[in-house]
Amino acid sequence: xxxxxxxxxxxxxxxxxxxxxxxxxxxxxxxxxxxxxxxxxxxxxxxxxxxxxxxxxxxxxxxxxxxxxxxxxxxxxxxxxxxxxxxxxxxxxxxxxxxxxxxxxxxxxxxxxxxxxxxxxxxxxxxxxxxxxxxxxxxxxxxxx
Amino acid sequence: xxxxxxxxxxxxxxxxxxxxxxxxxxxxxxxxxxxxxxxxxxxxxxxxxxxxxxxxxxxxxxxxxxxxxxxxxxxxxxxxxxxxxxxxxxxxxxxxxxxxxxxxxxxxxxxxxxxxxxxxxxxxxxxxxxxxxxxxxxxxxxxxxxxxxxxxxxxxxxxxxxxxxxxxxxxxxxxxxxxxxxxxxxxxxxxxxxxxxxxxxxxxxxxxxxxxx
Numbered sequence: 001x002x003x004x005x006x007x008x009x010x011x012x013x014x015x016x017x018x019x020x021x022x023x024x025x026x027x028x029x030x031x032x033x034x035x036x037x038x039x040x041x042x043x044x045x046x047x048x049x050x051x052x053x054x055x056x057x058x059x060x061x062x063x064x065x066x067x068x069x070x071x072x073x074x075x076x077x078x079x080x081x082x083x084x085x086x087x088x089x090x091x092x093x094x095x096x097x098x099x100x101x102x103x104x105x106x107x108x109x110x111x112x113x114x115x116x117x118x119x120x121x122x123x124x125x126x127x128x129x130x131x132x133x134x135x136x137x138x139x140x141x142x143x144x145x
Numbered sequence: 146x147x148x149x150x151x152x153x154x155x156x157x158x159x160x161x162x163x164x165x166x167x168x169x170x171x172x173x174x175x176x177x178x179x180x181x182x183x184x185x186x187x188x189x190x191x192x193x194x195x196x197x198x199x200x201x202x203x204x205x206x207x208x209x210x211x212x213x214x215x216x217x218x219x220x221x222x223x224x225x226x227x228x229x230x231x232x233x234x235x236x237x238x239x240x241x242x243x244x245x246x247x248x249x250x251x252x253x254x255x256x257x258x259x260x261x262x263x264x265x266x267x268x269x270x271x272x273x274x275x276x277x278x279x280x281x282x283x284x285x286x287x288x289x290x291x292x293x294x295x296x297x298x299x300x301x302x303x304x305x306x307x308x309x310x311x312x313x314x315x316x317x318x319x320x321x322x323x324x325x326x327x328x329x330x331x332x333x334x335x336x337x338x339x340x341x342x343x344x345x346x347x348x349x350x351x352x353x354x355x356x357x358x
Contacts, residue, residue, distance in 0.1 A: 025200075030282045033196035035290065037301075041204040048212055069313070076306050079299055094295040104281035111282060111291040118302050125309035126209055132317045133216035 004053070011053045018046035026119050030108070036115035040122025048130050056135055065131060068124050075121025082113045151192055159185045170226045172218055180211040193257070197286045 026039035051059035096110025183206025190199035255262035
């Protein structure tokens with residue numbers, strides 16, 4: 001599908017829009033519908049969309065599988081790390097009130113951190129699953145470009 | 146009035162899609178119909194004012210699961226479902242009885258949005274009254290998911306993480322990129338290169354054949 005001009009054009013111009021929308025959903029989850037989970041899915045969809053048209057090999061140059069695996073673990077660590085931080089500060093696990101002087105600010109910060117962790121892990125897991133499935137069927141084809 | 150009309154239309158579409166999914170034998174069409182089914186469900190959730198759930202359903206059900214199923218279908222050669230040779234009478238009976246029991250059970254379910262139902266009286270009033278002053282987050286769904294029920298969300302995230310690891314362990318790592326295991330017989334240094342090449346060649350063809358199967 002590499003030579004399909006219309007598809008390539010659309011993907012090129014839609015990719016930043018989808019990625020931006022994912023970021024909006026991620027950081028606007030406190031105020032509107034959405035959050036880390038949906039944002040992660042949308043971001044991974046942007047990359048899947050890209051790899052459907054430009055090929056797996058091209059996408060893997062941007063997102064090497066090894067890096068994706070590390071990123072996948074980072075998200076869970078950010079989430080659990082927020083909880084451990086509040087424990088080290090003398091509170092309960094995931095007690096965001098302690099993260100700042102003002103409890104409300106602490107809650108904001110805590111929710112932001114854990115939503116970030118959720119988004120990172122969800123998007124990388126979805127990409128890993130997609131790459132695992134899509135990369136398995138045609139090992140020869142991937143070497144062409 | 147308009148709400149009822151939208152409800153009836155969406156539910157009718159859901160039923161039609163479900164019947165079409167059962168009747169279709171072409172798996173590619175079935176996967177696309179699954180996506181349409183999810184989109185209709187997302188529409189129903191919007192009508193019920195559950196924007197967050199609708200969002201998730203649209204992104205996961207209609208979006209990514211369709212792509213993943215298509216990727217799975219691309220791995221299989223046969224895109225047609227086999228036509229069943231016998232009529233499944235007993236399963237049909239079981240399904241009908243279970244369905245009738247479930248429909249009978251719905252009569253005891255409180256009405257949609259009934260303020261006196263148990264679900265509305267336990268912790269919900271507290272979330273609605275206090276969540277903004279306690280968490281400063283206008284979206285109550287986010288406040289509940291991320292703050293009040295932070296443990297549960299951590300568990301959910303761990304489930305997704307485990308799913309990723311499971312896929313990686315089962316089919317992760319592309320076969321073509323993996324270096325083939327080298328065969329090292331313990332012969333004298335003169336014989337070794339010749340034998341090694343021979344055996345390796347055999348070994349490779351065997352592996353390739355396995356992959357093709």
